[in-house]
Amino acid sequence: MTVAILGAGVMGEALLSGLVRAGRRVDELLVTERRAERAQELTDRYGVDVVDSPAAVKRADTVIIVVKPQDMGALLTEIHDSVRPGHLVVSLAAGITTGFIESQLPEGVAVVRVMPNTPALVDEGMVAIAPGTHCDERHLTEAEDLLRSTGKVLRVPEKQLDAVTAISGSGPAYVFYVVEAMIEAGVHMGLPRATATELVVQTLVGSAKLLRETGEHPTVLREGVTSPGGTTAAAIRLLEDGKVRADFLAAIEAARDRSRALSSGNA
Ligand SMILES: NC(=O)C1=CN([C@@H]2O[C@H](COP(=O)(O)OP(=O)(O)OC[C@H]3O[C@@H](n4cnc5c(N)ncnc54)[C@H](OP(=O)(O)O)[C@@H]3O)[C@@H](O)[C@H]2O)C=CC1
Ligand SMILES: O=C(O)[C@@H]1CCC=N1
Numbered sequence: 001m002t003v004a005i006l007g008a009g010v011m012g013e014a015l016l017s018g019l020v021r022a023g024r025r026v027d028e029l030l031v032t033e034r035r036a037e038r039a040q041e042l043t044d045r046y047g048v049d050v051v052d053s054p055a056a057v058k059r060a061d062t063v064i065i066v067v068k069p070q071d072m073g074a075l076l077t078e079i080h081d082s083v084r085p086g087h088l089v090v091s092l093a094a095g096i097t098t099g100f101i102e103s104q105l106p107e108g109v110a111v112v113r114v115m116p117n118t119p120a121l122v123d124e125g126m127v128a129i130a131p132g133t134h135c136d137e138r139h140l141t142e143a144e145d146l147l148r149s150t151g152k153v154l155r156v157p158e159k160q161l162d163a164v165t166a167i168s169g170s171g172p173a174y175v176f177y178v179v180e181a182m183i184e185a186g187v188h189m190g191l192p193r194a195t196a197t198e199l200v201v202q203t204l205v206g207s208a209k210l211l212r213e214t215g216e217h218p219t220v221l222r223e224g225v226t227s228p229g230g231t232t233a234a235a236i237r238l239l240e241d242g243k244v245r246a247d248f249l250a251a252i253e254a255a256r257d258r259s260r261a262l263s264s265g266n267a
Contacts, residue, residue, distance in 0.1 A: 003146065004030040004060035006053050006075060007067035008042055011092055014120040015066065015150060020046055021123065022149030030056040057082040062142065064090045065101075069262040072096050076104035083109055088139050090146070092116055094165050095262025098132030098158060110135045112143040115161055115169045116150065125151030126168040130158035166255035174248070179204060 003019065005012050008031045016031060026046060032053045033039045039050035057063050057079045067075050072093050083089065083105050090112045091101055098111045105111075111132035119125045127147045131140055144153045156164060179200055186196025210221060226232040239245070 001062065002028045002030065002060045003062045003064060004032070004053075004056035005064045005066060006032045006056065006079070007065065007071070008033045008038070008050075009066070009068075010118065011116060011120075012064075012066035013042070014118055014125075015064065015092070015116070015147075016042070016046060016048065018120050018123065018125070018150035019146070020048075024149070030060060032056045053079050054082040057087070060087070062088045062090060062146065064092065064146075066092045069093045069095050072101075073104070076101065080105060085109060088112065088142055090114055090143050093262075094169060095162065095259040097263050098130070098135075100264060102132055102134070108134050110139045112139060113158060113161060114143065114147065115164050116147065117168050118172050120150035123149070123151060126171075127151060127153045128156045128161065128164040128168065129153060130156055130161055132158075162256045162259040165259040166252045169259075170252075170255045174251070175204070 003024070005016055008016060012031070016029065019029060020026065026048055029046075029048050031039075031042055031048050031050045033042060033050055042048055043050055051059075053075065063079070063083070065072070065075065072091075085106065085108045088110050089101065089105065091098075092114050094115070096113070098113045101111045101113075102109065112129055112135055113132065114127060114129045116125055116127045120127070125147075127150065129140065129143055129147065140155065144155075147153050182200045182203075183193070183196045186199060187193050191199070207221075210216075211218065214221070222232075222236075226236065
């Protein structure tokens with residue numbers, strides 16, 4: 001089965017590298033990229049063929065679209081005449097609905113909408129998938145099999161995908177933002193940057209492992225750290241006074257709303 005990845009930026013390369021690490025044959029992978037130097041870089045790094053989008057689609061069974069939402073309309077026009085009813089089209093673009101993609105491609109093509117995230121680069125991605133109108137169980141299983149090489153896969157109804165995008169799609173950025181702030185705090189208090197970074201990164205990895213392995217609610221785990229009258233209580237009080245929890249809610253709603261606004265590919 002030949003897979004074409006249309007658009008090999010950050011996310012497209014994350015997917016490509018995951019498929020290669022999972023043992024998929026390089027001669028069954030095709031990539032499209034507009035810039036010649038980027039195309040050469042991908043060929044040098046993975047030994048993969050970089051061709052134009054219509055040619056890639058014609059040679060592929062499954063077409064994975066990883067261009068920006070704003071580039072979707074132009075790309076779908078470019079590949080329209082190369083898409084045939086037997087193709088499975090998988091879109092990773094934020095906000096773009098299966099309905100929009102179906103309306104731009106020949107009638108009856110199976111479309112799956114996907115929201116991945118960048119921890120796919122280390123096989124710890126979170127991927128949510130939703131079927132379009134012409135998708136059956138075989139198409140969903142095929143998409144799941146492809147994406148499982150990058151991490152966990154969860155099926156969701158398409159109406160949940162804008163919220164999923166705001167939580168797990170954009171989520172790594174919120175975590176890195178908190179990590180940056182904690183490192184800066186360490187530096188501010190006089191710790192060497194390397195020491196602060198090591199302390200924060202291992203604290204993050206350990207906390208994530210504790211959440212996953214115990215299955216405990218985060219409130220219970222936070223209470224375990226918060227000694228009565230101690231240091232953590234002093235810090236949490238300040239975060240509550242600063243309405244940081246409410247800010248997180250508002251920020252994640254803003255990401256959800258932006259995903260909705262991108263739905264037509266014009267925003
Ligand atoms: N980054 C992330 O964490 C996540 C991204 N996504 C989704 O993945 C998609 C890509 O995002 P990201 O990788 O961050 O963006 P990038 O800008 O890094 O990658 C997009 C790539 O698509 C290429 N491209 C655009 N139009 C075409 C075309 N017509 N033919 C071939 N290649 C084309 C661009 O080339 P050029 O450089 O020449 O413009 C670029 O390399 C988006 O839709 C985004 O919503 C989803 C989840 C997470
Ligand atoms: O910021 C974005 O639009 C993309 C989608 C989710 C993560 N990155």
